[in-house]
Amino acid sequence: MIYLDNAATTRIRQEVLGEMLPYFDQYYGNASAVYSLGAKSRYAIDQARDRAAALLSTRPERIFFTSGGSESDNWALIKIAEMLSHKGRHIITTQIEHPAVLNTARSLMERGFEVTFLPVDSEGFVSPEAVRDAIRDDTILVSVMTANNEIGTIEPVAEIGEVCHEAGVLFHTDAVQAFGQIPMAPDRMNIDLLSASAHKIYGPKGVGLLYIGPFASHIGALIHGGGQEKDKRSGTENVPGIVGFGKACELAAATIEKRMEAESALRDHLIGRILDEIEYSSLNGPSGDKRLPGNINISFKYIEAESLLILLDQNDIAASSGSACSAGSIEPSHVLLAIGRDEEEARESIRMTLSDKTTLEELDQTVEILKKNIDMLRSSNIFYQAAK
Ligand SMILES: Cc1ncc(COP(=O)(O)O)c(C=O)c1O
Structure with a gap:
């Protein structure tokens, strides 16, 4: 996993x-x-x-x-x-x-x-x-x-x-x-x-x-x-x-510098590949050293984050969305709304957060699985078809 x-x-x-x-x-x-x-x-x-x-x-x-x-x-x-x-x-x-x-x-x-x-x-x-x-x-x-x-x-x-x-x-x-x-x-x-x-x-x-x-x-x-x-x-x-x-x-005290360096590099690799290779994707939050080393949060236009997370799970990848499910309805993230994303964009966002055991290979594999599943979800989205 x-x-x-x-x-x-x-x-x-x-x-x-x-x-x-x-x-x-x-x-x-x-x-x-x-x-x-x-x-x-x-x-x-x-x-x-x-x-x-x-x-x-x-x-x-x-x-x-x-x-x-x-x-x-x-x-x-x-x-x-x-x-x-x-x-x-x-x-x-x-x-x-x-x-x-x-x-x-x-x-x-x-x-x-x-x-x-x-x-x-x-x-x-x-x-x-x-x-x-x-x-x-x-x-x-x-x-x-x-x-x-x-x-x-x-x-x-x-x-x-x-x-x-x-x-x-x-x-x-x-x-x-x-x-x-x-x-x-x-x-x-x-x-x-x-x-x-x-x-x-x-x-x-x-x-x-x-x-x-x-x-x-x-x-x-x-x-x-x-x-x-x-x-x-x-x-x-x-x-x-x-x-x-x-x-x-x-x-944590003994490893903090090493982890920050390694996780920031992995984070930037994953962000870079996603933004380069997956169209209509955008980063939420800052880039560089004002961002937590292990945090990635991306909006993928024309997909529902919840559907993507289920597909990722079926591929043994655990990630999360900023949405909180309460009383059966999925509320868009208050954080994404506060940075100016609209409700739709907030529902198109997923968060991936790294550990000090996360590897480059795992992230490259994640990108491939993201690409495949996002393509699949978008292929049945009429707004995406119209935008193309
Ligand atoms: C920013 C922040 N504050 C507070 C908490 C709550 O911490 P705990 O799970 O230890 O109660 C969390 C947990 O996700 C958090 O991310």
């Missing part, structure tokens, strides 16, 4: 799984216990925290483990909003965020907060000037993703954070797609809160982190209970998951 959906999730790395397994059945102690079996778990969590902190070039005290990127996003937005509601009730985010941010922001609107959803340009960039213009006296939080999960746009988060700090506003970034893929150092990037997730970097599902910087350190807990994670995130720790996340962070 050719797996090209690594932005959705990655296959766990064998070394990661190997480090996790003993924590299910040998070192199963509760990390809060005083006996040595518990201490073993406590030590393993501390080590994972060190490894995650190293990947972010920060201190371990600033890392708090959660159940994943969604929880981290919910925690940052909801608890900062509550903490600062006496100062103001205005939050700024963007139109292209992941639903974990968008729907959390909408839930805050139902509670009387006001949210500005900033537009983006035709490549998906948020401008720091637009953030500056949107900040008001009652603005308490800005949340802009580090990199977009659909079109791979890498946002100028350090500049946006600077604008926020000049205005005395806290800055959160959803770095789920960027963490471990491009260098991130929140302490030096004007970032107060950063969300990340293990399963996008060859770690296990259901574990993530929230980085909490010094200006946000009074944030309250989202999950209350026995006081784990310094009373900021209760619940018996997911020790195997956290251990796996730590190992995935260590491996």
